[in-house]
Amino acid sequence: MLGNGDGAFQPPVKYAVSAVPTCVAVGDFNDGKLDLVVVRSGNNLSILVGNGDSTFEAQIVQAAGPGAQSVGVADLNGDGKLALAVTRSTGGRSPASLAIADLAGDGNPDL
Numbered sequence: 001m002l003g004n005g006d007g008a009f010q011p012p013v014k015y016a017v018s019a020v021p022t023c024v025a026v027g028d029f030n031d032g033k034l035d036l037v038v039v040r041s042g043n044n045l046s047i048l049v050g051n052g053d054s055t056f057e058a059q060i061v062q063a064a065g066p067g068a069q070s071v072g073v074a075d076l077n078g079d080g081k082l083a084l085a086v087t088r089s090t091g092g093r094s095p096a097s098l099a100i101a102d103l104a105g106d107g108n109p110d111l
Helices: none
Strands: 022-026 035-040 044-048 058-065 068-075 084-090
Touching: 022 068, 035 068, 044 068
Parallel strands: none
Antiparallel strands: 022 035, 035 044, 044 058, 068 084
16 A cells, blocks of 8 residues: 555555565565565565565465465665575474564664
């Protein structure tokens, strides 16, 4: 839902991701335009490449491993490129969200 700048929003725009989405994250992964990453219930991510005008291309499906739940976006290894960190449901544990920040103040991102 695009913002109008006055606290109100335009009607939602829907994009197909083939399964029940559990989490979404935003980042520029390729060309200076914001893209969407959607964790889909199951084993996959949907990546929707942004056109730079608030619209997105059709999904690109990427494997995320069994039980994918949530995703975080950050430059995790200091190479200047965004990376994805994905939580997974394993052994009865099912993390509902993921946050990335430099909690130790050492310049390295923490999960």
